Each structure stands twice: as structure tokens, then as C-alpha cells.
Amino acid sequence: xxxxxxxxxxxxxxxxxxxxxxxxxxxxxxxxxxxxxxxxxxxxxxxxxxxxxxxxxxxxxxxxxxxxxxxxxxxxxxxxxxxxxxxxxxxxxxxxxxxxxxxxxxxxxxxxxxxxxxxxxxxxxxxxxxxxxxxxxxxxxxxxxxxxxxxxxxxxxxxxxxxxxxxxxxxxxxxxxxxxxxxxxxxxxxxxxxxxxxxxxxxxxxxxxxxxxxxxxxxxx
Amino acid sequence: xxxxxxxxxxxxxxxxxxxxxxxxxxxxxxxxxxxxxxxxxxxxxxxxxxxxxxxxxxxxxxxxxxxxxxxxxxxxxxxxxxxxxxxxxxxxxxxxxxxxxxxxxxxxxxxxxxxxxxxxxxxxxxxxxxxxxxxxxxxxxxxxxxxxxxxxxxxxxxxxxxxxxxxxxxxxxxxxxxxxxxxxxxxxxxxxxxxxxxxxxxxxxxxxxxxxxxxxxxxxxx
Numbered sequence: 001x002x003x004x005x006x007x008x009x010x011x012x013x014x015x016x017x018x019x020x021x022x023x024x025x026x027x028x029x030x031x032x033x034x035x036x037x038x039x040x041x042x043x044x045x046x047x048x049x050x051x052x053x054x055x056x057x058x059x060x061x062x063x064x065x066x067x068x069x070x071x072x073x074x075x076x077x078x079x080x081x082x083x084x085x086x087x088x089x090x091x092x093x094x095x096x097x098x099x100x101x102x103x104x105x106x107x108x109x110x111x112x113x114x115x116x117x118x119x120x121x122x123x124x125x126x127x128x129x130x131x132x133x134x135x136x137x138x139x140x141x142x143x144x145x146x147x148x149x150x151x152x153x154x155x156x157x158x159x160x161x162x163x164x165x166x167x168x169x170x171x172x173x174x175x176x177x178x179x180x181x182x183x184x185x186x187x188x189x190x191x192x193x194x195x196x197x198x199x200x201x202x203x204x205x206x207x208x209x210x211x212x213x214x215x216x217x218x219x220x221x
Numbered sequence: 222x223x224x225x226x227x228x229x230x231x232x233x234x235x236x237x238x239x240x241x242x243x244x245x246x247x248x249x250x251x252x253x254x255x256x257x258x259x260x261x262x263x264x265x266x267x268x269x270x271x272x273x274x275x276x277x278x279x280x281x282x283x284x285x286x287x288x289x290x291x292x293x294x295x296x297x298x299x300x301x302x303x304x305x306x307x308x309x310x311x312x313x314x315x316x317x318x319x320x321x322x323x324x325x326x327x328x329x330x331x332x333x334x335x336x337x338x339x340x341x342x343x344x345x346x347x348x349x350x351x352x353x354x355x356x357x358x359x360x361x362x363x364x365x366x367x368x369x370x371x372x373x374x375x376x377x378x379x380x381x382x383x384x385x386x387x388x389x390x391x392x393x394x395x396x397x398x399x400x401x402x403x404x405x406x407x408x409x410x411x412x413x414x415x416x417x418x419x420x421x422x423x424x425x426x427x428x429x430x431x432x433x434x435x436x437x438x439x440x441x442x443x
Contacts, residue, residue: 051325051358063314070320077313090300094288101290102274136274 006031007059009045011038012202013210015108016068017056018161021200023072026152027079069100072157086154099140099147100158106133111165114173115211118220127173134181141187152194160191160201167204168211227252228282230268232260234432236383237291238279239422243379244298246418247306261439292323295376309376319369319377322362326381329355334384337391338433339442349395356403363409374416382413382423389426390433 008024008031010017024031036045036055048057048064058065058074065071076085087093110133113126137159141147147155166177166188178185191197215221229245229252231238245252257268257278264276271280271287281288281297288297299308310316329351336348359381363369369377388399388410400407413419437443 060314065314065317065321067321067324070317070324073320074313074317077316090297091283091286091288093300094293094297097293097296098289101293 004029005059005061007034008032009034009036009042009048009057009059010055011036013164013207014055015161015164018164018200019068019157020056020058020071020075022157022160022196023075023085025196025199026083026085026157027075028082029075029079069104069158072154076154084153085157087148096148096154099137099155103133103137103155103158103162107159107162111162111169114169115165116215116218116220117172123173127169127175130169131175131180134177134184138181138183141183145190146187152191156187156191160188160197163188163192164201164204164207168208171208172211226284229254230257230265230271230280230282231255231278232257233424234429235278236387239383239386240291240379241279241281241294241298242422243382243418244295244308246421247308247374247379247416248298248302249305250298250302292320292327292380295379299376307373307375308379310370316376318362319375319380322359322369322377323380326355326359326384330384334387334391338394339437339440341443345395349391349397352391353397353402356399356406360403360405363405367412368409374413378409378413382410382419385410385414386423386426386429390430393430 006024006029008017008020010021010033012035021033034042034044036042038055041053044059045055045057046053048059049055049066052066054066056066056068056071058071060074060078065074072085086096107130110126110129113122114130115126117123117126137147140155144150146152147159169175170177192201212221227245227250229238229241231242231254233256242254255265255267257265259265260278268278268280269276271282272278272289275289277289279289279291279294281294283297283301288294295308310319333348333352333355336344337352340348359369366372368374369381392398414423
């Protein structure tokens with residue numbers, strides 16, 4: 001689509017930013033990646049997302065698009081001619097949106113209870129909630145290779161970024177996601193085989209180290 | 222779920238349900254409306270079957286298949302009934318902006334709305350200020366346009382207008398006037414209320430206030 005200028009403002013551990021990276025990669029788009037220091041946000045970030053001041057922000061020819069799932073939909077709509085991320089059937093599309101929204105509503109907050117728990121009870125509560133969410137998602141996956149069916153798509157993109165945080169969840173609440181949700185982990189492994197995904201996800205062990213650093217800073221440990 | 226064409230499961234005071242009613246009306250789609258009369262105490266088997274994850278209204282059931290979440294339903298309606306009255310903006314960037322503002326408002330009102338009628342003192346005051354701050358942001362987004370959609374009544378207008386029937390409730394509890402603080406926003410509200418689809422879908426604000434008083438009693442909130 002001609003000379004498109006794409007800039008992604010991101011913070012690499014973000015499961016939300018990962019969505020946008022994967023979408024851009026799936027579409028084969030060239031973009032400039034800019035890492036943000038969340039404790040010292042750039043003037044550009046503050047200018048482009050004045051309402052929330054959060055990453056990710058995609059800047060397309062100078063115009064900002066905010067909110068990761070909204071950005072992914074935007075990318076799919078503008079570059080509609082390659083690698084469709086959402087189904088074309090309206091009902092299937094509605095199902096995809098529903099599950100991406102479910103992930104948004106539930107997983108981050110429950111995951112946060114685990115990583116930034118103030119006490120053992122909170123971590124335990126977070127763990128129970130996360131496992132419940134994973135079980136629901138396994139139900140939605142059914143026997144399909146991807147949430148989108150045969151093709152990797154919107155819901156897969158919505159969820160896979162959280163894999164970066166699995167090791168942190170497991171270590172902070174002392175459990176194994178593989179043991180509790182083998183179907184989900186099989187899906188994770190399948191996604192990681194895609195170059196677009198493995199390129200876009202950071203190292204889970206480093207994410208855990210960052211969690212520990214923040215926990216110390218917040219006086220939780 | 223039988224194939225009854227288009228069925229909407231709703232509750233009269235839910236702004237999320239009103240969004241769908243407005244959209245169906247604007248599109249001229251015939252539908253069967255089913256009120257969840259006992260929604261707080263006992264949800265219907267149909268609702269539990271149609272929306273097992275959240276057990277909430279609205280649910281649109283089209284040819285026996287359920288679609289949940291109001292924004293999702295609006296986009297679905299727009300995609301299926303393409304030939305009459307376009308809800309979503311045409312350009313992907315405008316679509317993204319509308320979706321952004323709906324997400325912003327929905328997240329805000331979920332917390333702030335309740336605190337305005339259920340809280341007291343400092344917390345209630347803080348909620349009121351946050352609410353007005355959000356309306357001011359929306360006024361900026363509206364600018365000089367007649368509707369958020371520009372010349373056309375569209376997605377963001379449909380998403381926001383149902384909440385106007387709660388303004389009287391917020392004003393009574395928090396002692397303020399939306400008209401005084403955000404006259405531009407009220408001008409847009411009044412313009413939207415001129416549309417048949419909106420006046421049909423929105424209940425009387427005084428009924429909403431009485432209902433909230435009942436709910437407070439039921440929940441044991443002073």
C-alpha cells in the first residue's frame with residue numbers, strides 16, 4: 001500500500017504489544033519498533049495516547065491507533081488483501097471478537113493477582129482464576145489446531161502473548177500450566193512454531209526477573 | 222434455540238440492550254424482544270443457554286445462534302444487514318477511533334457509574350469528577366459535528382446515547398447538572414433523542430431513578 005510509515009511504540013514484556021507485533025509480522029509489514037521505558041514515557045507516547053498514556057500504540061502515517069485488539073483489527077482492515085486475521089463469516093467473526101474480548105476482560109487482572117500478590121491467599125486466588133479461564137479457553141478451542149480453526153488468527157494472536165508470562169505465573173503461585181492444561185500448552189507449542197510468533201515474544205525467564213524486580217520495588221518481597 | 226429469525230434477550234433498564242434496540246430499529250429489522258423479568262433473582266433457561274459465560278443481556282439470537290456483548294452485536298448487525306443504514310464508519314481509522322472511545326467509556330462507566338449512585342462522600346465526589354472529565358473528553362471528540370459519526374448517526378452515537386437516561390439518576394445522587402457542566406454534550410443528547418429509534422428504546426429517566434432507589438434498597442445500600 002505505497003509508502004506507509006508504521007511506528008510501533010511498545011514495551012517488550014507486554015502481552016498486548018505482542019499482539020500488534022505478531023499481526024504486523026503476519027501481514028509482512030515493515031515497521032519501526034520503538035521500545036518505551038514505562039517509568040519514563042517518551043513525549044511521542046504521551047502525545048499519541050494522551051487518554052491512557054499506554055503502549056502499544058501504532059502510528060500509521062502519523063496517526064495513532066491505540067488499544068491492542070483495536071490495532072489488530074485496524075491492521076486486518078487496512079491490509080485486507082493478505083493473511084486475513086479475522087474470519088469473513090459474520091457469525092465466526094463475532095465469535096472471534098467475543099473470545100478476544102473475554103481474554104481482555106479476565107486474564108490480565110487474574111494474572112496480576114499472581115505476579116503482584118500481597119500475600120499467599122491472593123496468589124492462590126489468582127491461580128484458581130487463571131486456571132478457570134484457561135479451562136474455558138480450552139473448551140472454546142475444542143479439537144481445532146487454532147482458535148481460528150485451521151488458520152492462525154485473531155483469538156490466537158490475542159492470547160499467545162500471555163505465554164511470556166506463564167513462567168512467572170507458575171513460579172509465583174507454584175503450579176504447572178502444562179500439567180493442568182495440556183491442551184492449551186499443545187496449542188502454545190503450535191503457535192511458537194510460527195516465525196511471526198517466536199519473533200514477537202520475549203523470553204519468559206527475563207519476564208520473571210522483571211516481575212521480581214518490580215515486586216522488590218513495590219515492597220512486596 | 223429454535224430458528225425464530227431475530228430474537229433479543231434484554232432488560233428494560235440496560236443501556237447495553239438499548240444500543241441493540243436502536244441499531245435494529247435503524248436498520249428496520251423485525252425482531253422478537255424477550256424481557257428477562259427476573260434478571261437479578263433468576264435468569265431464564267434461554268439466557269443461561271445463550272450466554273453461559275457471562276449470563277448477561279443483551280444477547281442477540283439470529284437463526285438460533287447467539288451473539289453476546291453489545292458492541293459485538295452492533296458490528297454483527299452491521300455486517301449481516303449491509304444494505305440499510307450503515308452503523309460503522311467506512312474508513313478503518315474512523316472505525317478504530319469509534320471502537321477506542323466505546324472501550325474508554327465502557328470501562329469508565331462500569332466503575333464510575335456505580336460509585337455515583339452507590340457511594341458516599343469523597344468517593345462519590347471523585348466519581349462525579351471523573352465522569353464529567355470523561356464527558357469533556359467526549360465533547361472534544363465530538364467537536365462541531367452534529368453526531369460523533371459526523372453528519373450521520375453512527376456506532377459511537379448508538380453506543381453512548383443510552384446512558385443519557387441515567388443522567389438524571391447521577392445528578393440526583395451527586396448534586397450536579399450535566400447540562401450546566403457539559404452543554405455541548407447535552408446538545409448532542411437532545412439531537413439524538415429526536416430520532417425515533419432512540420426515543421423508542423430509552424426509558425423515562427425518572428423510571429430509571431426510581432428503579433435505582435429500589436435496587437439500593439434491595440442491596441441494602443444506604
